[in-house]
Amino acid sequence: MPPQAASPTLPRGTELAKTRTGIQGLDEITQGGLPQGRPTLVCGGPGSGKTLLALTFLVNGAERFGEPGVLMTFEENEEEITSDVASLGFDLGRLVEARKLVVDYVRVERGEIEETGEYDLQGLFVRLEHAIRSVGARRVVLDTIESLFAGLKNDGILRSELRRLFRWLKDQGVTALITGERGEGALTRQGLEEYISDAVILLDHRVRDQVSTRRLRVVKYRGSTHGTNEYPFLIDRQGISVLPVSSLALQHEAPLERVSSGVERLDGMLSGQGYFRGSTVLVSGTAGTGKTSLAAHFLDAACRRGERCLCFLFEESPPQLLRNMRSIGIDLEPWVTAGLLQFHADRPSRYGLETHLVAMHEIVADFKPTVAVIDPVTNLMSVGTRADVQAMLTRLIDHLKTANITAMLTSLMAGATDLEQTETPISSLMDTWIVLANEPVGDRHRRGLYVLKSRGMAHSNELCEFEMTNVGLRLIDSAGRDVAANDVDGHSQKGRRHAVVS
Amino acid sequence: MQLSHDERSGPAKDADKAYSLRLYVAGQTPKSVLAFDNLRRICEEYLAGRYEIEVIDLLENPQLARGDQILAVPTLVRRLPEPIKKIIGDLSNVERVLVGLDLRVRE
Numbered sequence: 001m002p003p004q005a006a007s008p009t010l011p012r013g014t015e016l017a018k019t020r021t022g023i024q025g026l027d028e029i030t031q032g033g034l035p036q037g038r039p040t041l042v043c044g045g046p047g048s049g050k051t052l053l054a055l056t057f058l059v060n061g062a063e064r065f066g067e068p069g070v071l072m073t074f075e076e077n078e079e080e081i082t083s084d085v086a087s088l089g090f091d092l093g094r095l096v097e098a099r100k101l102v103v104d105y106v107r108v109e110r111g112e113i114e115e116t117g118e119y120d121l122q123g124l125f126v127r128l129e130h131a132i133r134s135v136g137a138r139r140v141v142l143d144t145i146e147s148l149f150a151g152l153k154n155d156g157i158l159r160s161e162l163r164r165l166f167r168w169l170k171d172q173g174v175t176a177l178i179t180g181e182r183g184e185g186a187l188t189r190q191g192l193e194e195y196i197s198d199a200v201i202l203l204d205h206r207v208r209d210q211v212s213t214r215r216l217r218v219v220k221y222r223g224s225t226h227g228t229n230e231y232p233f234l235i236d237r238q239g240i241s242v243l244p245v246s247s248l249a250l251q252h253e254a255p256l257e258r259v260s261s262g263v264e265r266l267d268g269m270l271s272g273q274g275y276f277r278g279s280t281v282l283v284s285g286t287a288g289t290g291k292t293s294l295a296a297h298f299l300d301a302a303c304r305r306g307e308r309c310l311c312f313l314f315e316e317s318p319p320q321l322l323r324n325m326r327s328i329g330i331d332l333e334p335w336v337t338a339g340l341l342q343f344h345a346d347r348p349s350r351y352g353l354e355t356h357l358v359a360m361h362e363i364v365a366d367f368k369p370t371v372a373v374i375d376p377v378t379n380l381m382s383v384g385t386r387a388d389v390q391a392m393l394t395r396l397i398d399h400l401k402t403a404n405i406t407a408m409l410t411s412l413m414a415g416a417t418d419l420e421q422t423e424t425p426i427s428s429l430m431d432t433w434i435v436l437a438n439e440p441v442g443d444r445h446r447r448g449l450y451v452l453k454s455r456g457m458a459h460s461n462e463l464c465e466f467e468m469t470n471v472g473l474r475l476i477d478s479a480g481r482d483v484a485a486n487d488v489d490g491h492s493q494k495g496r497r498h499a500v501v502s
Numbered sequence: 503m504q505l506s507h508d509e510r511s512g513p514a515k516d517a518d519k520a521y522s523l524r525l526y527v528a529g530q531t532p533k534s535v536l537a538f539d540n541l542r543r544i545c546e547e548y549l550a551g552r553y554e555i556e557v558i559d560l561l562e563n564p565q566l567a568r569g570d571q572i573l574a575v576p577t578l579v580r581r582l583p584e585p586i587k588k589i590i591g592d593l594s595n596v597e598r599v600l601v602g603l604d605l606r607v608r609e
Contacts, residue, residue, distance in 0.1 A: 114602030117592035
């Protein structure tokens with residue numbers, strides 16, 4: 001084995017050596033990548049992304065890990081496959097020129113070939129060996145090896161030669177990825193590759209309620225532990241990404257730094273200093289209670305501190321939000337212009353939950369914010385089942401926490417009474433929960449706000465009345481004094497206690 | 503299989519054509535030796551005086567496998583007359599070899 005400048009392996013004690021795919025999330029699920037020097041099968045139905053995953057593995061190897069590769073393709077010729085992946089920014093031609101990649105198209109068409117007597121596939125081995133030697137390849141992709149079965153008649157020879165090929169690949173010490181079409185009742189059509197591969201990755205592409213979702217599962221991994229769940233993944237302009245879930249073990253840091261909510265008196269209610277940095281804040285309330293306004297205050301304050309803020313909108317368009325917030329004296333537009341604040345508006349129903357989640361992950365990874373707002377997160381809940389939503393939000397919040405991003409999620413409640421019910425899927429994930437409510441009093445509404453919980457700090461239990469003014473949201477108390485200053489311990493009787501929420 | 507008149511008379515018209523044959527092998531294996539012997543015998547019987555056989559050992563010239571799309575060995579490639587024909591295996595079935603070379607119409 002030639003020494004590599006940038007070793008792609010992540011040694012982990014006595015665990016077997018692994019080769020990184022460079023695919024975000026996949027290396028985490030597999031705890032380091034594919035088994036080094038061994039064959040891995042990636043199988044799935046048509047259009048499930050097998051070829052793309054395999055090519056990403058090769059291209060990343062060549063470009064990022066100093067491991068040249070060989071692509072032996074049985075289905076598409078060099079031109080076709082090159083143009084297929086060009087849209088993802090893969091320039092196979094350049095890699096071939098730079099001698100980091102060899103593409104060998106093996107054409108097998110039944111009917112063109114007469115068979116008589118014994119034969120073996122040594123010609124294929126010779127080609128592969130020649131290709132591997134010519135660039136010093138460390139990675140090999142065979143896409144899709146079972147095409148041989150359509151082209152040649154003698155299944156017995158093919159099966160034994162396929163076994164020999166996998167064995168031979170191991171002897172060559174190359175990390176191989178073999179794609180296979182999903183079979184009836186088996187992972188592959190021949191029911192063979194899964195047994196002779198050291199690892200098996202299953203890709204699945206389903207459409208449910210007209211929403212398509214892609215999932216990936218590591219079915220088998222000899223000699224290594226691995227995540228066994230189905231993980232959503234997305235194929236987009238940046239290629240494949242599997243949802244990073246490495247940190248679900250609850251190992252986030254718990255910074256002591258605090259960030260302002262943007263509303264001075266609310267900061268006061270939160271032991272005088274606002275939210276914890278990196279914490280997640282839920283703001284829930286019925287329609288028109290001021291959730292978005294509270295979020296706007298938070299964004300405005302963060303931008304004033306020079307923080308980068310990301311705001312996902314699932315209800316309003318950015319211009320609508322900017323206009324509405326200006327009416328209460330919060331002008332976010334300069335922050336957008338300055339590049340500190342970025343909006344992403346989308347219809348929840350446009351994709352499946354996973355797609356939303358992966359897209360949000362990517363936007364977060366691109367923009368690298370320190371503050372994120374999702375308004376309202378409840379609109380995403382209409383997209384999936386309760387369990388799905390819970391899983392997705394857990395992952396999203398987990399991801400944000402790991403990145404130390406302070407997040408605010410607004411939640412639209414149908415009515416005040418079902419508070420606990422609607423919020424259950426997510427409330428347990430929240431560090432701070434602020435509830436906004438309206439109460440009709442005579443011919444007007446009274447607006448109220450209280451902190452239902454805020455982990456790790458002494459917070460006010462007070463229900464505060466507030467108004468929307470042309471300088472934003474303003475908390476008031478009966479005595480006209482600073483509510484916060486007196487109510488930190490939550491025992492003061494001076495604040496108003498309207499029965500806003502039953 | 504329905505054949506046109508031209509195809510039916512094809513082998514006859516090719517009677518005077520020269521045959522350029524290539525036998526791809528990977529080393530001196532029993533299979534490759536057998537294939538070569540079988541091929542020689544068939545050529546002598548049916549193509550005497552108008553054939554040439556080029557044996558290519560892929561172990562020596564691996565780069566040649568790609569051009570003729572070789573994956574199985576032994577593979578016999580009929581390069582001339584066109585079109586190119588391929589027969590894989592040790593060529594032990596004379597009938598199939600003749601059909602593969604277009605020297606006999608497929609039954």
